[in-house]
Every structure is written in structure tokens, then in C-alpha cells.
Amino acid sequence: xxxxxxxxxxxxxxxxxxxxxxxxxxxxxxxxxxxxxxxxxxxxxxxxxxxxxxxxxxxxxxxxxxxxxxxxxxxxxxxxxxxxxxxxxxxxxxxxxxxxxxxxxxxxxxxxxxxxxxxxxxxxxxxxxxxxxxxxxxxxxxxxxxxxxxxxxxxxxxxxxxxxxxxxxxxxxxxxxxxxxxxxxxxxxxxxxxxxxxxxxxxxxxxxxxxxxxxxxxxxxxxxxxxxxxxxxxxxxxxxxxxxxxxxxxxxxxxxxxxxxxxxxxxxxxxxxxxxxxxxxxxxxxxxxxxxxxxxxxxxxxxxxxxxxxxxxxxxxxxxxxxxxxxxxxxxxxxxxxxxxxxxxxxxxxxxxxxxxxxxxxxxxxxxxxxxxxxxxxxxxxxxxxxxxxxxxxxxxxxxxxxxxxxxxxxxxxxxxxxxxxxxxxxxxxxxxxxxxxxxxxxxxxxxxxxxxxxxxxxxxxxxxxxxxxxxxxxxxxxxxxxxxxxxxxxxxxxxxxxxxxxxxxxxxxxxxxxxxxxxxxxxxxxxxxxxxxxxxxxxxxxxxxxxxxxxxxxxxxxxxxxxxxxxxxxxxxxxxxxxxxxxxxxxxxxxxxxxxxxxxxxxxxxxxxxxxxxx
Numbered sequence: 378x379x380x381x382x383x384x385x386x387x388x389x390x391x392x393x394x395x396x397x398x399x400x401x402x403x404x405x406x407x408x409x410x411x412x413x414x415x416x417x418x419x420x421x422x423x424x425x426x427x428x429x430x431x432x433x434x435x436x437x438x439x440x441x442x443x444x445x446x447x448x449x450x451x452x453x454x455x456x457x458x459x460x461x462x463x464x465x466x467x468x469x470x471x472x473x474x475x476x477x478x479x480x481x482x483x484x485x486x487x488x489x490x491x492x493x494x495x496x497x498x499x500x501x502x503x504x505x506x507x508x509x510x511x512x513x514x515x516x517x518x519x520x521x522x523x524x525x526x527x528x529x530x531x532x533x534x535x536x537x538x539x540x541x542x543x544x545x546x547x548x549x550x551x552x553x554x555x556x557x558x559x560x561x562x563x564x565x566x567x568x569x570x571x572x573x574x575x576x577x578x579x580x581x582x583x584x585x586x587x588x589x590x591x592x593x594x595x596x597x598x599x600x601x602x603x604x605x606x607x608x609x610x611x612x613x614x615x616x617x618x619x620x621x622x623x624x625x626x627x628x629x630x631x632x633x634x635x636x637x638x639x640x641x642x643x644x645x646x647x648x649x650x651x652x653x654x655x656x657x658x659x660x661x662x663x664x665x666x667x668x669x670x671x672x673x674x675x676x677x678x679x680x681x682x683x684x685x686x687x688x689x690x691x692x693x694x695x696x697x698x699x700x701x702x703x704x705x706x707x708x709x710x711x712x713x714x715x716x717x718x719x720x721x722x723x724x725x726x727x728x729x730x731x732x733x734x735x736x737x738x739x740x741x742x743x744x745x746x747x748x749x750x751x752x753x754x755x756x757x758x759x760x761x762x763x764x765x766x767x768x769x770x771x772x773x774x775x776x777x778x779x780x781x782x783x784x785x786x787x788x789x790x791x792x793x794x795x796x797x798x799x800x801x802x803x804x805x806x807x808x809x810x811x812x813x814x815x816x817x818x819x820x821x822x823x824x825x826x827x828x829x830x831x832x833x834x835x836x837x838x839x840x841x842x843x844x845x846x847x848x849x850x851x852x853x854x855x856x857x858x859x860x861x862x863x864x865x866x867x868x869x870x871x872x873x874x875x876x877x878x879x880x881x882x883x884x885x886x887x888x889x890x891x892x893x894x895x896x897x898x899x900x901x902x903x904x905x906x907x908x909x910x911x912x913x914x915x916x917x918x919x920x921x922x923x924x925x926x927x928x929x930x931x932x933x934x935x936x937x938x939x940x941x942x943x944x945x946x947x948x949x950x951x952x953x954x955x956x957x958x959x960x961x962x963x964x965x966x967x968x969x970x971x972x973x974x975x976x977x978x979x980x981x982x983x984x985x986x987x988x989x990x991x992x993x
Contacts, residue, residue, distance in 0.1 A: 386467045387411055388431070400458040404467065413457055413474055414775075423769050426474050428456040433466035473780075473802050474863055482754040496588040496956045497705070500566045505546040516541055520557065524550045527557040531543045533703070541851045545858035546945035551654060551701075558654065558703040568652040570594070572639060572700070575719070576660030576668055577601060578610060578743065578778065578840035579767060581634055582945050588655070591953050595645035597638040602630040603667070608764055609743050610663035614677040617667075628670040632697045639699060653700040657707045657952035661744065665708050668696070674688050674923060678862070680920070680972070681714030688718075688951075688962055707951055707958060710965035713972075714760035719967045722947020723910045725957065727813040727940050730964060732757055734905035735897070737890065739928070742911055742942075743767055743815045745886040748968070749893040756896065757970040760889035765875075765882040766806035773857075773869045775803035777916065780864055782857060784918075785811035787819065790841030793857065800864040804857065804871070812871050813879050814921035816855060817989055821846060824989045826880045828853045828873045883927040884986035889973055890929065891982045896971065901929035906936050910943040926990045 382883045384394040385405050396405040403426060406413050414425040428452040437450045438459050445454045457474070503523040506512060514522075516538055521527050525945040527550075529537070537560060540548070551559040551569075569588040574581065582598040606627065617623040643650050658668060662683045666673045669691070671684040688710040693700050704858030709718025720740065724730060729750045730737050745762040748755060768781075775781050780802030793808065795801050804812070809966040816822040819842050820835045829835075830853050831846050845856040847870070858869040864986030893920050894901060907928060909917070918935045923930040928937060940946075950957040973979045 383462060383713065384465045385409075385462055388467065388469045390470065395745050396462065398463050399691045400462055402455075402462055404459040404468070405462060406457060406470070406779055407605060411470065411475070413470070421456055421459045423850065423911070425769075425775075427454055427471070427752075428457050428460075428474060429453050429469040429471070430455050430460070431467045431469060433462070433464045435460060435463060441540065446783055471865070473775075480542060495540050495955045496569075496571070496655075496953055497707070497958070498558075498571070498588055500549065500569050501550045501552065501562045502566055503548065505541070505552055506567055507546045519546075522679065524552060524557075526555055527552065528555050529557045530878060531705070533557065533559065538571055552849055553654065559701070564653075568648060570646070570648055570653045570845050571655035571657065571952040572642060573657045573945060574635060574638075574659070575722075575942055575945035575948055575951040576631065576658055576664045577719075578661065578664060579604060579608070581631070581636065581638065582942060583638040584945060584949055585644055585648065585653070586949060586953055588953060594648070594951075595642040597645075599634060599638065601664075603632050604629050605630075608767060608769055611677055613667065614663060614673050616675050616856070618677070619673075624667070624672070627667045627943065629697070631668055632663075636697070636699045650699055651701045654704045655952055656698060656700060656706065657709070658703060659709045659718045659722040659808070659948035661719050661746075662711045665718050667746070669708065683711050683714050683717075686711055686965070688958060688965075701757075709951065710962050712757050712777065712968050713759070713970035714967050715744050716746055716757045716968075716970055719944035719947070720748060720757060721912075721961050721968075722945075722951075723940070723960050724748055724755065724947075724964050724968070725907075725950060726943045726946035727908050727910070729741045730967075731907065732906070735899055735903050736906045736908065737893075738910060738940075738943075739886065739890070739910045740911040741766065741886060741909065741917070747886070747889045747893055749897060749899075751897045751899060754897075755964070756893055756971050757968050758889050758893055758971040758973050760973055762882040762885045763878065764879040765809065768803065768805055770878050771804060771809060771813065771875045772805040772872045774809070774875070775805055777805040777807070781805035782808040782869065783916065784808060785815060785857070787815045787839070787842065790839065790846065791815070793907050801858040801869055802864050803869060807881055807918070808857075809875070810883075810917050810921050810925060811928065812855070812857065813876065813883075813989075814918075814924035816871075816876075817924055821855065822876060822989070824991060826876050826987070826989060828855065830878055879925065880987045880989070883925050884983055887926050887928075887986040888979060888983040891986065892973055892976050892979055893971060895978065896976075896984075901931040904929060904936065906930050906938060907932065908938050908940045910940050910956040926986060926988075954958035 381398045382395045383398050394409045405759050424444040429908050436454045440459050502523050505519050506555050549561045571586050581601050585595040667724045675682045691706050693704040693706040709721050711717045732750045735751040740746040743764050745760045748757040760764040760817045768776050779797035781796045782793045782795050782804045783803050785808050786792050804911045854870040854872045860868050920929045
């Protein structure tokens with residue numbers, strides 16, 4: 378069966394490819410360069426990769442029968458990840474099933490504009506006396522006399538004698554600590570660069586900096602291509618276990634994207650790739666290990682042990698990075714299996730360890746990382762908030778991409794903003810929080826998370842809000858955008874199940890905060906500042922996050938500060954400063970890693986946190 382090839386046509390793209398019979402449609406689409414949205418990694422759970430099979434539709438499977446109505450199934454609607462192609466097929470791929478090319482990606486780095494006073498790579502221009510009968514000192518000793526003690530690899534040592542003589546013993550020594558990594562013709566001191574990268578589960582952000590000044594020269598960002606395999610780290614770890622080539626595949630995906638970004642950065646700054654001598658990477662533990670192609674299976678099994686705790690310094694070319702051939706890549710140290718280099722970067726970039734009063738750093742995402750600084754001590758934990766804030770497991774959820782409702786307000790009636798100012802497609806995480814908060818304020822949702830039916834609403838509910846509460850087959854939902862306001866022609870609604878997912882996500886993070894505070898003998902009101910980090914967290918509204926209990930509602934909203942992309946900020950600091958690398962190591966080792974799963978009070982705290990706070 379697999380020897381036979383069949384033609385698959387994708388509309389409205391007008392693309393026809395041939396593939397082996399018995400191949401899943403999602404794999405054929407990927408091979409054709411069509412990136413489908415697969416938040417669940419192709420497990421048939423999220424229902425986001427829906428397509429309409431116009432010719433050659435196979436019988437629907439159990440997963441598809443759960444997602445689609447009988448009418449939709451009759452019209453050929455299927456899930457690409459569950460559809461096995463046996464015969465020639467014509468498939469219509471709606472825009473809503475494609476992995477969005479335009480996302481709101483946070484590249485803002487705040488408070489980290491320090492000059493690079495101790496860059497890990499420096500350049501020194503030298504004019505050496507050429508050898509003669511009175512001075513027959515060895516070439517390397519001659520260089521060392523000018524720049525200080527050095528060590529040289531065999532590759533460069535083989536090239537140096539010829540280079541020195543071609544350039545009349547004049548040129549620029551490139552030094553990484555004591556290692557001489559190059560001797561360049563002429564005075565190239567002005568061209569000395571480093572690149573810093575935030576390797577996020579969903580997004581990648583890179584920055585080019587000048588090692589002479591620490592100045593930011595260019596920024597680039599894009600989706601992490603590994604999302605084609607799955608949205609969460611556990612799905613990707615499972616992929617490396619299922620497929621012998623899975624680990625190499627994931628590593629190649631991210632390195633290819635990083636190389637493309639390096640090309641963009643170099644072009645924007647009018648700098649050659651070869652002038653990048655240092656690269657720094659910050660990400661969660663899994664992302665960093667996948668970048669290094671380290672066996673990550675143990676991160677998916679209790680007790681979730683990382684391969685390396687301390688930061689790593691490797692030759693960039695061993696990762697496949699297209700920069701200077703002897704550039705070094707620095708990977709941030711990690712605190713634990715789910716508290717990684719991005720958290721260390723956050724502590725470093727915000728100066729959290731120096732806080733004079735109890736302070737909290739919260740990175741809100743699929744894995745919510747929380748760090749408490751109190752009485753000179755640091756403690757950190759990760760809590761499985763789930764993918765609701767990324768749009769997964771929400772009926773009309775999506776990432777923060779073009780067409781996503783990103784903000785919801787109520788002023789006499791419900792109003793919303795859409796990314797890209799286009800008709801709505803779905804709801805992203807920031808709007809999900811807004812909706813939860815507004816529905817609580819208007820008593821459409823109870824503190825227990827139950828959505829009131831139309832005949833159970835309080836009498837003083839605004840008419841517009843009342844009219845948006847609908848019941849369909851006994852299920853209560855809230856109409857966010859009507860058919861006429863959407864790009865799909867279908868209404869965008871918030872369901873009772875969505876509210877439960879919001880409770881799980883916000884409750885997990887709040888419970889983690891409660892446990893860290895409790896272990897330190899503190900209450901939420903003792904916190905003097907809450908620092909919000911990460912791409913998603915910086916788009917939420919303080920007041921709404923407090924209303925649903927995601928952040929402590931006992932503190933003054935003015936104490937909640939947005940810190941931008943602290944993972945990128947930390948990577949930048951370690952790219953331009955050797956002392957920052959040492960500080961990151963010290964912070965990672967001194968931070969206590971709290972495993973919430975082993976804390977006897979966590980389940981009780983989680984149960985309590987599932988209840989939304991009482992009204993404002």
C-alpha cells in the first residue's frame with residue numbers, strides 16, 4: 378500500500394503533491410510547505426487542524442465524531458492529523474487551520490541597556506615586529522607579547538604563520554578570554570558582535586548587539602517551527618521517544634530558524650555573519666536541551682531530571698550555527714526540570730535577588746514559572762497552567778495572531794479589539810482573561826465558575842450582556858462575536874468548558890504563588906512588587922488578572938510591573954558580559970527549586986484557587 382502514490386490537492390492554495398498512500402494528511406501538508414495549526418501535536422484532541430475533504434473523504438474516526446456534528450461530517454469536515462490518505466484527495470484548508478504567520482511576539486527588553494564593560498570576546502589591533510636574525514621569536518610568542526597570555530587551537534595555529542606574513546604582521550587579534558580565535562587582516566575592532574536568543578516554546582526572538590558598546594543593533598522574531606510537532610514541551614519530548622530521528626529533527630528545526638534570524642539581524646545591522654563571535658541562548662529546560670540535541674526523555678518522567686544544571690559553553694558550529702567559525706555559544710544554566718534558563722534570565726535581568734522587600738517574578742504561560750525573593754533567599758517553582766492561555770483547549774481559542782480578539786471591555790455593552798484590525802477568528806489568552814473578569818463583574822459567572830443560564834441572570838445585567846448569554850442544546854455559552862463580525866461566518870463564543878479551562882490555568886499559577894509564600898511565612902499582602910515576565914504576561918490587564926485571581930488581588934495594582942521579555946534580556950546580558958554569565962550561574966545554584974507536586978498543601982491550595990475571588 379505504501380508503494381502506491383496518490384495525488385492530494387490543497388485548495389484554495391492550488392497546490393497538488395504526490396504522497397505515499399497510507400500517509401496522514403497533516404504529514405503530507407507539512408511536506409508541501411503548508412503549516413497547519415497542531416497545538417496538540419496531532420493527537421486529535423484540540424480540533425484546530427480542521428479541513429474540508431471535497432474528494433476522497435475517508436470515514437470519520439472517533440476523534441472527528443467528537444469534534445464535528447453529523448452535518449459537518451457529511452460535508453467532508455475532517456481533522457488533518459487523523460485523516461489517512463488512501464486515494465486521490467482534494468482538500469480545502471481554511472485560513473483558521475493554518476499556523477498564523479503574524480503573531481504578536483514580545484521583543485521588548487527593558488532596563489538592560491548597560492555598556493558591555495567585560496565582553497566575553499574582545500579585539501586588539503597589533504603591529505608586531507617581523508622576525509629577523511636578531512629576533513627569531515616564535516609567531517605565537519610574538520602575538521602573546523602584544524596581547525597577553527593566549528591559547529590557540531590547532532586549526533588556527535596551522536593558518537597563522539601564513540596569515541601573519543601576508544599581512545606584514547599587522548592585524549586584529551580576536552580573543553575569547555585567553556583563547557585566540559582569529560587573527561584578522563587590518564583593523565576590524567569596529568566589527569565585534571554578539572547575538573542573543575530567547576528560545577521560547579512558541580516563539581523565537583533574537584537580538585544583535587555591539588560588543589564594543591553593548592548597543593542593540595537589530596531585532597528579529599518568528600514562531601518556533603517546532604510548534605508543527607506540538608505546542609507543549611511534553612509533546613515534543615514524546616516525539617523524540619516515538620521517532621528515532623525525532624531529536625535531530627527538532628534540533629534542526631530550531632537551528633534553521635535561528636540561522637535565518639541571524640541572517641536578518643546581520644543584514645539589518647549591515648554586519649557580516651562572521652563578525653558574530655558570541656551567541657547566547659535562554660529558554661526553558663526542554664527548549665535548551667532540544668537546541669543542544671540532548672536526550673530529553675528524562676524531562677518527561679518523574680522526577681524530571683535535566684541533563685545539565687550549569688550553563689554550557691560550546692562551539693557554535695557544533696550546533697550548526699552560521700556565524701564566525703570559532704564563535705562560542707553560551708546556554709544559560711537551569712534551576713530544575715521545569716524551571717529553566719529563561720527563569721534564570723528573569724532573575725538576572727530584573728535584579729530580583731537584590732529586592733529589599735518581598736517580591737515575586739511570574740512568567741505566565743503553559744508552564745507558569747514563579748520566583749519569590751524574600752529575606753535574601755530565592756525560591757522558584759513551575760506550575761502546569763496548561764495551554765489555555767495559548768488558545769488550546771478553548772472552543773474558539775487561538776494564539777495571539779492576526780484575527781485574534783485580544784482585548785475585551787464593557788462600557789454600556791461589550792466591545793473588543795482584534796489583532797490586525799480585521800474580522801475576528803477566535804480568542805487569545807489576554808482576551809480570555811478579560812472575558813472571565815467581565816463576566817464575573819456582571820455576575821454572569823459565579824465564583825465557582827458556573828455560567829448562569831439566560832433565565833437565571835440577575836435583574837440588573839446590562840441588556841447587551843444579557844442578550845449575549847445563549848443556550849444551545851442545554852449548554853450555556855456567551856456570544857463574543859456574532860457571525861457578521863467574524864472571518865469564518867461562525868460566531869465566536871465562550872463556553873462553560875472554556876471557563877473551566879480558565880479556572881484550571883489561573884488556579885494552577887495562583888496555587889503556586891500561595892505555596893511559595895506559605896513556605897516563606899508570607900501572605901499575598903506582604904508582597905511589595907509583582908514582576909510580570911514573558912511574551913503573554915505583558916499583554917494582560919492587571920485589574921482583570923487580579924479579578925480572576927491569577928495575580929494576588931490583595932496588593933495594589935501599582936505594585937504590578939511589566940518587565941518585557943526577560944528571557945531575551947538575560948540572554949543579552951550574558952552575550953555581552955562575562956560577569957553576567959558568572960552571576961547567572963550563582964543565581965541558578967542559590968535558588969531553591971520547589972517541587973509543587975511533593976508539597977502536601979498544593980492540592981488543597983489548587984482546589985481553593987479554582988474558586989474565583991469574590992466581587993470587587
